[in-house]
Amino acid sequence: MASSTLMLFLLVLYFSFQFSSSLDALNKGYSSLSVEKAEQDIIVSENGMFSAGFFEVGDNAFSFAIWFTTRPDSQNITTPTVVWMANRDQPVNGKRSKLSLLHTGNLALVDAGQFQIWSSETESYLPTELRLGDDGNLVLRELQGGRILWQSFDFPTDTLLPGQHLTRSTQLVSSRTESNHSSGFYKLSFDNRNVLTLLYDGPDVSSTYWPDLVLTVWEAGRFTYNSSRIAVLNPLGHFDSSDNYSVRTSDYGVMLPRRLTIDHDGNLRVYSQDLSQKWYVSMQAISNSCSIHGICGANSVCRFDPKKGRKCSCVPGYKVKNQSDWSYGCESIFSATCNESDFTFLGLDRVEFYGYDYKFEPNCTYTDCENGCLKSSRCKGFQYSYDNVKGVFKCYRKRELLNGHLPGAARTITYLKVPKGNRFPTSYKDSVIRNSDCSVKIHREYLKKHVSHFVSFLLWFAAAIGVLEMTCIFVVLFLIKCQHNSSMDPHGHHLAAVGFRKFTYSELKKATKGFSQEIGRGAGGTVYKALLLDQRIAAVKKLNDAKQGEGEFLAEASIIGRLNHMNLIEMWGYCAEGKHRLLVYEYMENGSLADNLSSNTLDWSKRYNIALGTARGLAYLHEECLEWILHCDIKPQNILLDSNYQPKVADFGLSKLLNRDVLNNDRNFSMIRGTRGYMAPEWVFNLAVTSKVDVYSYGIVLLEMITGKNPAADIQAINGDEPYNGRLVTWVREKKRECASWVEQIMDSALGSNYDENKMEILARVALDCIEEDNEQRPTMSQVVEMLQSQDCDPNGEA
Numbered sequence: 001m002a003s004s005t006l007m008l009f010l011l012v013l014y015f016s017f018q019f020s021s022s023l024d025a026l027n028k029g030y031s032s033l034s035v036e037k038a039e040q041d042i043i044v045s046e047n048g049m050f051s052a053g054f055f056e057v058g059d060n061a062f063s064f065a066i067w068f069t070t071r072p073d074s075q076n077i078t079t080p081t082v083v084w085m086a087n088r089d090q091p092v093n094g095k096r097s098k099l100s101l102l103h104t105g106n107l108a109l110v111d112a113g114q115f116q117i118w119s120s121e122t123e124s125y126l127p128t129e130l131r132l133g134d135d136g137n138l139v140l141r142e143l144q145g146g147r148i149l150w151q152s153f154d155f156p157t158d159t160l161l162p163g164q165h166l167t168r169s170t171q172l173v174s175s176r177t178e179s180n181h182s183s184g185f186y187k188l189s190f191d192n193r194n195v196l197t198l199l200y201d202g203p204d205v206s207s208t209y210w211p212d213l214v215l216t217v218w219e220a221g222r223f224t225y226n227s228s229r230i231a232v233l234n235p236l237g238h239f240d241s242s243d244n245y246s247v248r249t250s251d252y253g254v255m256l257p258r259r260l261t262i263d264h265d266g267n268l269r270v271y272s273q274d275l276s277q278k279w280y281v282s283m284q285a286i287s288n289s290c291s292i293h294g295i296c297g298a299n300s301v302c303r304f305d306p307k308k309g310r311k312c313s314c315v316p317g318y319k320v321k322n323q324s325d326w327s328y329g330c331e332s333i334f335s336a337t338c339n340e341s342d343f344t345f346l347g348l349d350r351v352e353f354y355g356y357d358y359k360f361e362p363n364c365t366y367t368d369c370e371n372g373c374l375k376s377s378r379c380k381g382f383q384y385s386y387d388n389v390k391g392v393f394k395c396y397r398k399r400e401l402l403n404g405h406l407p408g409a410a411r412t413i414t415y416l417k418v419p420k421g422n423r424f425p426t427s428y429k430d431s432v433i434r435n436s437d438c439s440v441k442i443h444r445e446y447l448k449k450h451v452s453h454f455v456s457f458l459l460w461f462a463a464a465i466g467v468l469e470m471t472c473i474f475v476v477l478f479l480i481k482c483q484h485n486s487s488m489d490p491h492g493h494h495l496a497a498v499g500f501r502k503f504t505y506s507e508l509k510k511a512t513k514g515f516s517q518e519i520g521r522g523a524g525g526t527v528y529k530a531l532l533l534d535q536r537i538a539a540v541k542k543l544n545d546a547k548q549g550e551g552e553f554l555a556e557a558s559i560i561g562r563l564n565h566m567n568l569i570e571m572w573g574y575c576a577e578g579k580h581r582l583l584v585y586e587y588m589e590n591g592s593l594a595d596n597l598s599s600n601t602l603d604w605s606k607r608y609n610i611a612l613g614t615a616r617g618l619a620y621l622h623e624e625c626l627e628w629i630l631h632c633d634i635k636p637q638n639i640l641l642d643s644n645y646q647p648k649v650a651d652f653g654l655s656k657l658l659n660r661d662v663l664n665n666d667r668n669f670s671m672i673r674g675t676r677g678y679m680a681p682e683w684v685f686n687l688a689v690t691s692k693v694d695v696y697s698y699g700i701v702l703l704e705m706i707t708g709k710n711p712a713a714d715i716q717a718i719n720g721d722e723p724y725n726g727r728l729v730t731w732v733r734e735k736k737r738e739c740a741s742w743v744e745q746i747m748d749s750a751l752g753s754n755y756d757e758n759k760m761e762i763l764a765r766v767a768l769d770c771i772e773e774d775n776e777q778r779p780t781m782s783q784v785v786e787m788l789q790s791q792d793c794d795p796n797g798e799a
């Protein structure tokens, strides 16, 4: 403390020396500050820390402002930090503008020699002076008696300095953007309950978002009965409010230059200045910046990443209005004049939009919820979520799609209302892909061939004549491939050229020789081998239970079709005709992991590679590109092997394509997901389902690969005693507890003694981590990849 006080003292000396040539004060009668002499006409506080004068806010545009003085040696700091402005919304001209202390005692800012655009509205016939205090307070006071006529501390803009009070009559208003100091959309003030709140006050809507809306005022630790309404930051870094909100900065206790600012992004922060005059954040009121309202504008979704910050993306069917300023949000690319039979719904997993429900039904079937939205022209979509307590589904119909964020609560899906028959560029997903750090290459392809005649007619019509009365418009088909650069799979290039396409039913019937060659049977359908017209061998999956409309099916199939990773099975196309729903995949020569385990064709190194590849595929699904895709049915039957025994995960995203009605009527819908023996405890106990359910199932698959024992067979024997956790798990855990050579004991006897003990032990340890009962304890798939990779010296492994 002593040393920092000394430091401050030295700084003060230093500043006093540097700026002794500037003005100390403005005195009545004599002086005014002129914009032409903005460089010299500056009032500097006695300690040198603050300056007041004309500040250039744009081309030939100036505001009268107070800022932290920048030392000449701070070359890195190009723009000073402004703490107050007289005329933030009305800058003055760079010619003949003046700030004068008039004989009447009024302090007036005159634009271009003519218009008074701001004044202190004070009156005094005694000698007065305008002086900038060491605390950054600009004070107009009578010299005799010292009566304060006006002070800048009473009229804050977006910043509170230490010692400055926020009161019942003042508020902080953010800047519009980082460089535009005019009034923005975010406000800090006391509300009618005496609670310090943050408010989004946008051009169209306004709402408070802090204290956290899911908490009551009481739960948020606020006190509503102190009506003094005062909040203040002290120089040591303690911010204290009369509603009992109290917080200390991370560097509390040191005397540093500090400021509390409501930033243009709606967050409230305390900044401290280090010795090199750089500002750092020492307190931040809101940690998840996606909970700040209006941050991404309307019709968009905010994703928060603790490492990379906030990302905004439009929902499918909408495009961004202004790329450089997300607060404008997104606008629809379809016409809203369609009548009800022209609409369908597009589900967005775990996306929630806060507020703007025009109707809420606490117990509602999917069909009722959907029909209600179809019938109302003001309905833009609805949120359908499961109430864990009551065991019913809730329906929120939305008039506006605002404050969208991801991930919302588990088992919540927001259905967007979009015109039928379109495959919208799902830029919501695109943007996530583009921003994420997953070394992906994005291909855009326009599949003009597959646009129907009707739609291409409309497109042509629109292009030729311009805006016309069109009822339902549009198809711009984007096909975006989220593709790993490093993929060495020769198919990758071939596919990018061919693309994802629509097949006719008769074409597929012919290719599969009348669905004669069955190669598998899995969740929701039967798989047949097919020879396509271009001589590629394919696997065609015929879905049993898909009753979705074509538009919705298409939208979701295309999401799956867009995923491209060397460890995910590639989808080449789909067919949706009448009742038929088929998916066309690449064919895998070596069949499934299940087949190979039972026929014992895999040595230890193949098994290790399969474990690693599968983990990579799942990590990609979970995190790298499309966070919300959970597989929910990992098992050896769904892990396929190509000619080099490289694994590819199959059947992902399928839960999206299956009949949704099942969800409405079956309270235990979680039970229909997954396969006995591989299911995580969350399913059984009806807990929140996260990507960790896949981690669990993956762990069981690892155990199966190591031991050669089938966990599902085991379950039946045990007869529902511990439905999610059979004898295999217990047996492995016991061996680990009891023997030092447990790995050797559990190894598949078919492998003999021919294996790398080190690697197999890693594999077994990872498996046990993955099947922790507590999902928080389980690693993420990318952590699994890291753990396995650290042991892997395979030069073919991807970095």
Ligand SMILES: *[C@@H]1O[C@H](CO)[C@@H](O)[C@H](O)[C@H]1NC(C)=O
Pocket: 057, 058, 176, 180, 181, 182
């Ligand atoms: C700052 O933002 C306001 C409001 O959006 C706008 O009117 C003004 O032109 C902007 N100023 C500059 C310098 O960009």
Ligand SMILES: *[C@@H]1O[C@H](CO)[C@@H](O)[C@H](O)[C@H]1NC(C)=O
Pocket: 073, 074, 075, 076, 276
């Ligand atoms: C400017 O910034 C760079 C990088 O942050 C730093 O290395 C350098 O020392 C700074 N210069 C001054 C004068 O502070």
Ligand SMILES: *[C@@H]1O[C@H](CO)[C@@H](O)[C@H](O)[C@H]1NC(C)=O
Pocket: 221, 222, 223, 244
């Ligand atoms: C204020 O908050 C503190 C904890 O931060 C709590 O102990 C105290 O009871 C609160 N006071 C009131 C009046 O709510």
Ligand SMILES: *[C@@H]1O[C@H](CO)[C@@H](O)[C@H](O)[C@H]1NC(C)=O
Pocket: 226, 227, 228, 230, 240, 241, 242, 243
């Ligand atoms: C109200 O808040 C002020 C400022 O925090 C405090 O000084 C005062 O004691 C509080 N009054 C009551 C009744 O709690």
Ligand SMILES: *[C@@H]1O[C@H](CO)[C@@H](O)[C@H](O)[C@H]1NC(C)=O
Pocket: 177, 322, 323, 324, 325
């Ligand atoms: C987009 O926003 C920026 C920053 O506010 C603004 O300068 C620009 O004019 C805007 N563009 C459009 C097309 O509105």
Ligand SMILES: *[C@@H]1O[C@H](CO)[C@@H](O)[C@H](O)[C@H]1NC(C)=O
Pocket: 339, 340, 341
């Ligand atoms: C909706 O469209 C159908 C056919 O496209 C038409 O017959 C019907 O009159 C339309 N309804 C309304 C309310 O416009």
Ligand SMILES: *[C@@H]1O[C@H](CO)[C@@H](O)[C@H](O)[C@H]1NC(C)=O
Pocket: 363, 364, 390, 392
């Ligand atoms: C929900 O609605 C169904 C059908 O109307 C009814 O049978 C059920 O009891 C309701 N559940 C609750 C919790 O209100």
